[in-house]
């Protein structure tokens with residue numbers, strides 16, 4: 001079936017819950033998109049350390065997979081690295097922190113804010129400007145930033161931060177304040193780079209880690225995250241949130257924070273983990289485009305046939321739930337988290353998700 005809408009028309013219709021020619025689609029293909037450039041041999045290290053390569057991957061990936069959105073997700077060690085943690089950077093694997101900068105209680109308090117234009121934060125800001133400009137007439141673009149609590153756990157280890165929330169509360173707050181100040185500068189930089197949206201990774205809003213009270217105190221809409229969400233709006237960008245936790249704080253992160261787009265995962269083996277139809281049925285798509293929930297590991301492990309089947313099942317589930325709720329299009333068929341940026345990810349599986357939505361994603365209630 002011929003496409004009747006452009007990517008941008010379809011995304012805007014979905015944001016407004018207006019009729020679409022088919023559902024929007026966005027397997028979160030970011031780092032892996034470098035493999036669609038030229039002969040496909042660009043390493044992850046080359047991709048994530050150069051604004052030009054980073055942007056080129058996202059631009060090329062959008063065209064190759066024909067995606068409705070483009071999100072500039074890099075990896076979760078960017079800010080910790082720029083603050084002085086040591087990041088292990090292999091050629092082809094996702095980099096990770098192997099020596100966090102915060103080791104003592106004093107370290108939380110003396111944390112120094114780096115220049116956001118330098119380091120990999122600088123790569124993101126400069127690269128976002130390039131891809132946002134190149135794709136502004138093609139897709140809805142979004143910058144991507146790690147939230148304050150995630151920046152802190154990456155800089156100190158999650159175990160340490162969760163213990164210090166009780167034992168050294170004020171030190172933890174001091175560090176969160178420093179990260180929030182830094183992230184406000186990053187939001188200003190994002191505003192100048194001009195993507196349509198800015199997406200936060202708020203993955204600690206998860207009932208398997210923190211209750212409502214703790215999340216409100218250490219990130220929440222009335223705390224650090226709230227001021228950052230507001231800053232995004234002031235810079236003229238739409239608010240988007242990614243949280244691939246098993247038990248996400250949907251009331252806080254969807255109903256209170258009011259993002260335009262919320263991307264989530266689903267863990268079928270964990271009791272209470274909300275599926276796409278649960279989330280739609282409970283009203284979380286009433287004012288927000290929900291995205292999810294294909295298992296990212298499927299892009300490595302599954303055959304193309306299995307990926308098609310999973311995508312078809314999700315489309316069916318989403319259509320039924322949207323119609324039952326009286327909604328027309330406020331859902332994006334997406335992966336629950338980033339498609340693994342490894343060399344073992346099957347590019348044909350990413351394409352399969354996109355093609356299957358084109359074929360079977362029409363909503364008729």
Ligand SMILES: [Zn+2]
Pocket residue numbers: 242243244336337338
């Ligand atoms: Zn994720």
